[in-house]
Structure formats: structure tokens, C-alpha cells
Amino acid sequence: MQVYPIRAEADIAVARLAADGIHAVVHQDDEGGLNPGFFKRYGVRVEVAAEDAEDAFESLGIERVFVPGDVATAMFRHAGWAHPHEACGLIAVDGAGKPAFAFCLTNVDESEQRFTIEPVEHYGAMRLAEAMGLRIGGVFHSHVRSEAVPSPTDVENAGDPDWLHFIIGLVVDARPLLRGFRIVGGAVTEVSVSVDQ
Ligand SMILES: [Zn+2]
Numbered sequence: 001m002q003v004y005p006i007r008a009e010a011d012i013a014v015a016r017l018a019a020d021g022i023h024a025v026v027h028q029d030d031e032g033g034l035n036p037g038f039f040k041r042y043g044v045r046v047e048v049a050a051e052d053a054e055d056a057f058e059s060l061g062i063e064r065v066f067v068p069g070d071v072a073t074a075m076f077r078h079a080g081w082a083h084p085h086e087a088c089g090l091i092a093v094d095g096a097g098k099p100a101f102a103f104c105l106t107n108v109d110e111s112e113q114r115f116t117i118e119p120v121e122h123y124g125a126m127r128l129a130e131a132m133g134l135r136i137g138g139v140f141h142s143h144v145r146s147e148a149v150p151s152p153t154d155v156e157n158a159g160d161p162d163w164l165h166f167i168i169g170l171v172v173d174a175r176p177l178l179r180g181f182r183i184v185g186g187a188v189t190e191v192s193v194s195v196d197q
Contacts, residue, residue, distance in 0.1 A: 010044040013060055017048065020059040024048045063191040065164060065180050071102045072195045076176045078104035079142035079168040086142050088115040090122065091164060092129040093137030099164070100134055107141075114153055115141045138164035148179045150188050158183035164191065 004010040010026045017024040027045040048056045057064055071091070079087040085107055092101040103125040106118040117139075129136050139159075143151075148169025150158075158165065161184040169177035180193040 004044045007044050010046050013046045017059055022052050022056050065191045065193050067099045067195050069197050071099050074102040075140050084112050084144055085110050086115045088117050088141040090125045090136050091138035092134035112144045140166035142168040148177050
């Protein structure tokens with residue numbers, strides 16, 4: 001259900017869940033894999049029974065974000081088109097803060113390491129979101145050479161503390177990876193992203 005960068009953090013999560021009466025197990029994907037280097041980037045997973053998932057997220061204080069399938073697809077396709085440069089865009093959210101629409105925009109940096117959203121498109125997306133009864137509540141970009149976690153530049157340029165930050169990672173297992181983060185005052189917290197089918 002949740003991926004941690006190191007084993008110790010996963011073990012702490014399991015202990016916290018146990019204190020709340022939730023049984024959890026740790027899976028380290030590089031254990032026994034055919035290609036340990038490949039699996040390593042998944043990190044360490046903490047898993048609970050499906051019926052305990054809601055309670056477990058609450059116990060660990062992990063925010064959950066549900067992304068409609070077509071919104072996720074738009075982000076993945078945009079990342080594919082922009083490759084080998086980073087793709088970028090804005091996410092419109094509904095009144096409850098749930099992602100509802102992805103604006104796929106131009107990265108004026110044309111870089112594989114950074115992005116800047118074309119300013120006129122940024123403004124246009126804000127106006128369009130308003131017209132759709134939505135508001136811009138997040139930003140997404142792709143990482144083409146590094147893991148799908150915020151880079152120091154991403155943290156520095158995070159801007160609005162209310163925004164969700166989505167990063168599309170390298171294609172693994174034939175499926176692109178989508179991770180979400182809150183970046184507030186330089187502190188990064190991962191949210192749990194579920195893509196609705
Ligand atoms: Zn980045």
C-alpha cells in the first residue's frame with residue numbers, strides 16, 4: 001500500500017500500525033528478484049489486508065488522492081510526447097480537491113532536467129479551469145532520468161503550498177509510475193495516489 005525509501009521507515013510504519021491493532025508486513029522488492037537493480041527503485045513496501053487499508057492510511061496519517069483514469073492517461077501520454085524532455089502541466093481540482101482535469105502544457109525549458117510552464121498557457125489554464133467550475137490545485141511533470149521524487153529544484157520552485165505535485169517516473173514494468181507529493185515550506189510528504197479505472 002505504501003512505499004518507503006528505506007527499510008527502517010517501513011519497520012516504523014509496521015510498528016505504528018501494530019499499535020493500532022493493524023497487521024502489516026514489509027516487502028522488499030529487491031529481495032530475490034531476477035534483476036535486483038531494476039526492482040530496487042520501488043523501495044520497500046508495507047502491505048496490509050485490503051479491508052484494513054482505510055484504517056491503515058488514517059493510522060499513518062497518509063493523505064490519499066484519487067486520480068480519474070482519463071486524467072492519469074493524459075499525464076502519461078503528455079510525458080510520452082515530451083520525451084526526452086520533461087513534460088509539464090497543471091491539474092484542475094473540484095470543490096473537494098479531487099483532481100478532475102489535466103492541462104498538458106509546454107515546457108519552455110525544453111530540458112530533460114527541469115521545467116517551466118509557458119506563462120500564457122498557465123494563465124489560459126487558470127481561466128479555463130474557472131470556466132469549468134474547477135480551480136488549479138496541482139502541477140505535474142515527468143522525470144526522464146531520475147526517480148519520481150521531487151528534485152531539489154522542484155522543492156525550491158514548489159510555489160503554492162496547497163498544490164498537489166505529481167511526478168511521472170520512468171517506465172517500469174511497461175507501466176509508467178505516478179507519484180504525488182505535498183511540498184510545504186521545503187518539506188516533502190508523499191501522498192498515496194490511486195488511479196480510478
Ligand atoms: Zn522534477
